[in-house]
Amino acid sequence: MQHYLECISWxxxxxxxxxxVIKAELDAVRVRDINNxxxxxxxxxxxxxxxxxxxxxxxxxxxSNVSYNLKKMIEAGYLEQQRSTHDRRSVHVSLTEKGQDxxxxxxxxxxxxxxxxxxxxxxxxxxxxxxESLQKLDQFWNLARTxxxxxxxxxxxxxxxxxxxxxxxxxTKRSAVAY
Numbered sequence: 001m002q003h004y005l006e007c008i009s010w011x012x013x014x015x016x017x018x019x020x021v022i023k024a025e026l027d028a029v030r031v032r033d034i035n036n037x038x039x040x041x042x043x044x045x046x047x048x049x050x051x052x053x054x055x056x057x058x059x060x061x062x063x064s065n066v067s068y069n070l071k072k073m074i075e076a077g078y079l080e081q082q083r084s085t086h087d088r089r090s091v092h093v094s095l096t097e098k099g100q101d102x103x104x105x106x107x108x109x110x111x112x113x114x115x116x117x118x119x120x121x122x123x124x125x126x127x128x129x130x131x132e133s134l135q136k137l138d139q140f141w142n143l144a145r146t147x148x149x150x151x152x153x154x155x156x157x158x159x160x161x162x163x164x165x166x167x168x169x170x171x172t173k174r175s176a177v178a179y
Contacts, residue, residue, distance in 0.1 A: 007137065025109050033076040034102065038069045042078055042099060043106045049094040051084070078102060 022036035034042070044059045056066050070093055073079045078099035084090035095103060117127070149169065
């Protein structure tokens with residue numbers, strides 16, 4: 001279990017550190033109208049026209065944060081939005097010329113990072129192994145999410161006895177409560 005918890009800690013730490021690296025890259029070229037998180041969202045859009053819901057699913061960004069960040073990028077001229085012709089409820093976004101130029105800048109940054117990886121002797125096979133392990137963790141967490149024990153009745157809003165709390169975590173099968 002120690003390695004599992006260490007992995008979780010490393011994932012969080014590396015994500016924060018990566019965002020700091022992107023912020024440093026933006027600061028170095030004095031880009032002030034887009035932030036590091038927005039930069040990653042923009043990069044994940046690439047040359048596609050994509051719906052907000054698909055972007056949320058694909059990038060694992062939180063929905064409200066995606067909407068807010070997309071609005072800011074539209075206002076700054078990096079993205080344009082269009083209603084879907086097939087489903088008027090769905091909104092699609094794509095890069096503007098300014099957005100494509102910024103995507104090209106980010107791609108150059110990531111290419112430079114790739115060169116630095118080689119310089120740091122972090123080889124492609126090691127990254128492939130890490131990527132494979134992270135994909136397995138992704139699959140595991142998606143499975144674990146479906147296997148969270150559910151209470152037979154809501155425990156919220158009323159006091160719970162010690163026995164109820166203990167049985168919540170130890171009982172594997174629950175029957176529906178008849179009302």
